[in-house]
Amino acid sequence: MKCFDKFWFIALLGLLVVSCSEDQKVRVLPIMGHHDIHYKTVDGKEVVDSVYATIPAFSYLNQDSVLVTSESMKGKIWVADFFFTNCPTICPTMTTQLKRLQAMTKDLESEIQFISFSIDPRNDQPYQLRRFIKHHTITAKNWQFLTGDEAETHELGVNNFLVHAASDEESPGGFAHSDAFTLVDKEGIVRGVYIGTDTQQVNQLEKDLRKLLKYEYGIDGTN
Secondary structure, three states: OOOOHHHHHHHHHOOEOOOOEOOOOOOOOOEOOOEEEEEEEEOOEEEEEEEEOOOOOOEEEEOOOOEEEOHHHOOOEEEEEEEOOOOOOOHHHHHHHHHHHHHHOHHHOOOEEEEEEEOOOOOOOHHHHHHHHHHOOOOOOOEEEEEOOHHHHHHHHHHOOOOOEEEOOOOHHHEEEOOEEEEEOOOOOEEEEEEOOOHHHHHHHHHHHHHHHHHHHOOOOOO
């Protein structure tokens, strides 16, 4: 499976420093992705207001054939990956690492939503997602496995979650995608991209999501 490190590099180049902005919220993690600069006058002075890219609205069927929307998961931070159940290479490792991360953050279960988007919806119908969940003995209540329009999913991964995903006949299983986990805050802004097959990177993701919840939202777990 191709990992496409160049997408990683491009994503990291998208780090933005919050400065000279009307938004005075403390940011303990970088903001990633595109942003727009708006100029306006406040109390007779021109100020710069940064408007950051957010994850657009989406709707998918989950493993139980229930329609799940981005709005229904609002108010939580998200950890998302893009996978397919017949993936013969990196997906099993990614799933194992995401399962480990979910266990490590059990004390914050009500604050974190795990999302796995299938990039092969033709084969990954809800019943196949249920088989996958059973095979990997996943019992987490805060983990949705989603399937929907293939082109829209690939676009959502690349343009919004900063994760490469595409059909590729030359790749094992017929799809090429990066092994990234994406951390999204409660406003729908991407705050980090991590290598999901690397234990140390996933450990760092755990530290960062705890930091995000504690210092930006005032939520502290028991760990």
